[in-house]
Amino acid sequence: MKGPKAKVEQKLAGDKKTGKRKPATDTQVKRQIKKEKKAKKDPNKPKRPxxxxxxxxxxxxxxxxxxxxxxxxxxxxxxxxxEKWRALSDAEKAPYVAKAEKKKAEYEKSMATYNKQKDSNTEEVAEESDKSKSEVNDEEEDESGEEDDEE
DNA sequence: CGGCTGATTGTTGCA
DNA sequence: TGCAACAATCAGCCG
Known part of the structure; x- marks a missing residue:
């Protein structure tokens, strides 16, 4: 079971020790691997926020x-x-982080559905209707007024 | 002409 | 617990 990442592992192992960022080439390897293993693509794998x-x-x-x-x-x-990001203070990043948190929350939901699908898939093929799109508008609307969709 | 790489950091997920 | 891979972007560059 040589996971495709095994190759990357070796690559990273060599450079990682240097403590420096992974060799830019790592992206190359990863890309290649993805293509190789992308054979089986999940129905609707939630992309990371x-x-x-x-x-x-x-x-x-x-x-x-x-x-x-x-x-x-x-x-x-x-x-x-x-560089700027590092210069930013936690306070400055706060709004960005807050957003990221929300994204994460949504991602978790997607993951839940994704897991459910997988579970059902192992046992029975759950006919995926379009109901998986239950946009739950619960609490948001903080105060910073975001998402102004009016044009 | 076509497709991929490159770079940043963070974040999440699985073993 | 820790590693490993991936998330967007967009233009440049090589085959």
């Missing part, structure tokens, strides 16, 4: 692009955003 960093980065991208219309490459924003 963007981390607070990603949320921040999301907005940062736009700003960065405006500030640097020339440099709008991934790495550019990534580095710039990462």
């Amino acid at each position: 963007p981390s607070a960093f990603f949320v921040f980065l999301d907005e940062f991208r736009k700003e960065y692009k405006q500030a640097n219309p020339n440099a709008n490459s991934v790495s550019a924003v990534g580095k710039a955003g990462g």
Whole structure:
């Protein structure tokens, strides 16, 4: 059972010890592996919610692009955003983290359904209707007024 | 012409 | 408990 990640493991093992970031090449390996194992794709595997960093980065991208219309490459924003992110205080990250928390909550729900499906799948194929989309609008509406969808 | 890599950090999930 | 892989983005670059 050589998990595809086994290869990455070796790669990471070599560089990880250096304490530095994983070799950029790790992405290459991962990508390859994914393609290999992507044979079996889950019906609706819940994608991981963007981390607070990603949320921040999301907005940062736009700003960065405006500030640097020339440099709008991934790495550019990534580095710039990462640097800024570290400069941010917990308070600044608070709003982003809060968002990430919400995403996580939703992700958990998706996971629950995902697990359910898997469970049913092992025993019986649960005909997945479209009812799995039960948007539960419970408590949100904090105070920061987010998601203004009006246009 | 087409597809993938690259970089940031965080986060979650499984063994 | 810890590692491992992945989440978006977007343009550049190689085959």
